Amino acid sequence: MQQLDEIRANTLPLIEKAENLSALDAVRVGVLGKNGSLTGLMKNMGVMSPEERKTFGATVNAVKNEIVSALDAKKAALEAKEMADKLAAESVDVTLPARPVQQGRIHPTTQAMEEALTIFAQMGFELAEGPDVEDDWHNFEALNLPKEHPARQMQATFFFDNKNMLRTQTSGVQIRTMENQKPPIKIVCPGRTYRRDYDATHLPEFHQIEGFVVDEKANLANLKSVLVEFFKLFFETDDVQVRFRPSYFPFTEPSYEMDLGGVLARNIGKEWIELLGCGVVDPRVLQNCGIDPDKYQGFAFGVGLDRLAMMKYGIPDLRPMFEADMKWIKHYGFVPLDIPTVTSGLSLNGGKKCD
Ligand code: DAH
DSSP: OHHHHHHHHHHHHHHHHOOSHHHHHHHHHHHHSTTOHHHHHHHGGGGSOHHHHHHHHHHHHHHHHHHHHHHHHHHHHHHHHHHHHHHHHTOOOTTSOOOOOOOOOBOHHHHHHHHHHHHHHHTTOEEOOOOSEEEHHHHTGGGTOOTTOGGGGGSOOOBSSSSEEEOSOTTHHHHHHHHHOOSOEEEEEEEEEEOSOOBTTBOSEEEEEEEEEEESSOOHHHHHHHHHHHHHHHHTOSOEEEEEEEEEETTEEEEEEEEEEEHHHHHTTOSOEEEEEEEEEOHHHHHHTTOOTTTOEEEEEEEEHHHHHHHHHTOOOSGGGGSOOHHHHHHHSEEESSOOBTTTBSOOSOEEEOO
């Protein structure tokens, strides 16, 4: 009984003095643990007489309960203090400056697309769009490229099955437009195009703008003036020359490749830069869409947009254009003039060049 008194007298102050939860737990283990002092005393009960055991047992339990409730009370107090200390240490300093908000950039291809479409709109062209997943009729057949035509192989195509593919050119939008609209037609068709290509100057995914005009008189002279005017406005210079070389496209007859001369070519040490395909719409293409080729005629052109963006903004290499490298886009991208909002949708007004 005396030992019991001592344990009680020693333990209660130790509990009171414990400075943290682990010190408190050490006190608990010292008294109530497997080898604890109180646990040791309780083991002696086996050798006591029944009377002794009764009184001793009652006192041991009382002391044990007293110690356990002292431990619980101290534990709750220490936990509350720990939480209060943590809250004090982690309090938010509202006077700290905010982290800068990262602003997105407009991709040069998007910017070039916007600038080009704006110019064509000013020249009276309407916007026409078609699906990226195209069928054989619109991507090939109706464009005068029947199944066994060797020119199909020139366009390394991503097929889904015999009938469906990723479009290799925006020219299919010519067909889709003629199926829904009678002449006069004067459209530009921008969009993504796809081919199984990958090297320094070709990527599997790229962008084109197609121009397409059909009416009773549209002719090669009109084609030339549209293209010269477009390039003057797009490259912001009067020093533009164009040259037409005979070429072959199944959907135009005659067909040409247009080269660009003037300051842009000289800038890269050349006299001419091969730029686009064009020609007079083949009568068969009109016929395929139920348009009378004796009454109507037209011209078409298709130009690679990524190339135009590189030339206009001085981008030396095609490949990083679609690698989503933040440093690259920060350097070559455009700061949006309007911050897009959920209600207004994406700003398509373009941006301004930043340094
Ligand atoms: N679709 C052709 C290509 O991807 C480009 C082209 C050439 C489009 C001549 C035309 C055209 O409209 O008349 O290579």
